[in-house]
Amino acid sequence: MAKARDSLEPGTMLDCYRIVDTIGKGGFSLIYLAEDDETSDQVVIKEFMPKRLARRRGDGRLMPVDNKQREALYRSRRLFFQEAKVMASLHHPHIVAVVNMFIRNDTGYIVMQHERGRNLGQFVHERGGKLSTTLMMRIFVPLLDALKTMHARAMLHLDVKPGNIHLRNGHDPLLLDLGAAQVLTVGGSTASHVITAGYSPPEQYRHGGKLGPWTDVYAVGASLRCCMEGKTPQPAPDRLSEDAVVPALERFADIYPRWLLQLTDEAMALDAERRPGDAGEMLAVMLHHRDAGMRVG
Ligand SMILES: Nc1ncnc2c1ncn2[C@@H]1O[C@H](COP(=O)(O)OP(=O)(O)O)[C@@H](O)[C@H]1O
Numbered sequence: 055m056a057k058a059r060d061s062l063e064p065g066t067m068l069d070c071y072r073i074v075d076t077i078g079k080g081g082f083s084l085i086y087l088a089e090d091d092e093t094s095d096q097v098v099i100k101e102f103m104p105k106r107l108a109r110r111r112g113d114g115r116l117m118p119v120d121n122k123q124r125e126a127l128y129r130s131r132r133l134f135f136q137e138a139k140v141m142a143s144l145h146h147p148h149i150v151a152v153v154n155m156f157i158r159n160d161t162g163y164i165v166m167q168h169e170r171g172r173n174l175g176q177f178v179h180e181r182g183g184k185l186s187t188t189l190m191m192r193i194f195v196p197l198l199d200a201l202k203t204m205h206a207r208a209m210l211h212l213d214v215k216p217g218n219i220h221l222r223n224g225h226d227p228l229l230l231d232l233g234a235a236q237v238l239t240v241g242g243s244t245a246s247h248v249i250t251a252g253y254s255p256p257e258q259y260r261h262g263g264k265l266g267p268w269t270d271v272y273a274v275g276a277s278l279r280c281c282m283e284g285k286t287p288q289p290a291p292d293r294l295s296e297d298a299v300v301p302a303l304e305r306f307a308d309i310y311p312r313w314l315l316q317l318t319d320e321a322m323a324l325d326a327e328r329r330p331g332d333a334g335e336m337l338a339v340m341l342h343h344r345d346a347g348m349r350v351g
């Protein structure tokens with residue numbers, strides 16, 4: 055990948071890890087491939103680096119772009135540490151595992167096990183969608199189980215999309231990027247600092263919108279749709295003014311089973327109350343039809 059502005063040079067030592075390359079850059083972080091200098095294990099390191107708020111000094115440390123941004127930078131850094139804590143507290147075979155975290159350069163680092171494989175977002179766009187029902191089940195059953203674990207602990211992922219799903223060997227999915235994750239407080243509604251057009255439901259755009267497990271459900275529905283259609287669905291605010299999303303039941307009749315199309319449409323309902331309530335509910339539908347299918351076949 056082309057060198058990102060402000061990314062650390064290959065060879066840089068961070069704790070016991072040697073940077074090999076920059077493999078990703080988002081609005082809030084840089085992602086590096088690195089190697090444990092002692093064990094030679096490959097790891098992925100996520101560095102907190104919000105590009106609108108901070109820049110790197112010559113000595114590697116982060117500083118606010120200007121004095122006005124100092125407070126925002128600290129607040130954003132606290133959220134990043136929250137992500138690290140959430141990730142480290144979750145132990146699930148389909149949620150990326152945190153192996154270490156530390157503070158250096160006036161910023162935070164999350165160290166994850168490096169997983170071979172590929173990104174579902176890239177895979178789907180290359181194939182132009184059209185994933186088979188079998189493959190979608192192989193991806194979404196474990197993924198929904200991972201989200202069910204989060205929802206059971208009153209946690210929301212809030213940034214589910216194909217780009218945050220990693221496919222290991224045999225298309226074994228891994229849920230990545232808990233950068234937007236939140237623990238629900240009593241009262242429910244929380245502000246979200248991350249929005250992804252096409253995957254975020256209406257309530258995530260609204261100030262004071264009521265977020266809940268149904269918010270992740272919409273994103274899972276939009277992800278299912280993307281696996282069929284090969285493109286990101288119309289963003290929720292545009293759907294509210296003129297919904298151009300033809301129901302999957304019409305658009306993909308004869309291609310996918312009726313129950314899967316119906317589940318996708320229900321999950322993508324603009325009205326949160328019409329969606330399945332949480333990941334567990336969606337999972338139950340999938341398991342029911344998978345097992346029924348096996349009995350028939
Ligand atoms: N543990 C990992 N193993 C392999 N690749 C990873 C890992 N974590 C992240 N990546 C790759 O880096 C990309 C960005 O990671 P992500 O956590 O989504 O960060 P961002 O906040 O920049 O979106 C992912 O889409 C994936 O391709």
Ligand SMILES: [Mg+2]
Binds near residue numbers: 080217218231
């Ligand atoms: Mg991401």
